Amino acid sequence: MISILSTFMTQSPSLPVISVQELAERLAQDPTELQLIDVREPEEVAIAYIEGFEVLSLSQFEQWSSDIDQRFDPHKETLVLCHHGMRSAQMCLWLLNNGFTNVKNITGGIAAYSAKVDANIPQY
Secondary structure, eight states, X not given: OXXXXXXXXXXXXXXXXXXXXXXXXXXXXXXXXXXXEEOSOHHXXXXXXXXXXXXXXXXXXXXHGGGHHHHSOTTSOEEEEXXXXXXXXXXXXXXXXXXXXXXXXXXXXXXXXXXXXXXXSXXX
């Protein structure tokens, strides 16, 4: 899966991002206006999780990729999370290359969210 997504890394010169502080503000305001995707693996999610994110593990790409545009609105704001921000960047680029128009990578991932926003979320 990562090799599939890495091909898109060179096809997009810039990727919209959102900081973990901005994410926290948006979650406090109205999270129903957001589509939240977490691309980490189930064992990672078991350690640390932010409420409201739908888990689409990259290792399970074949299981969810074909119906992504039916599960999510391609034009609604979509925020993507991983551990540090690399896998989520790959996912953002894949989404953009598959018709999504309002996608942002959460810089620093859940590690930054834990360090800068909510210390109750475990680091790993």
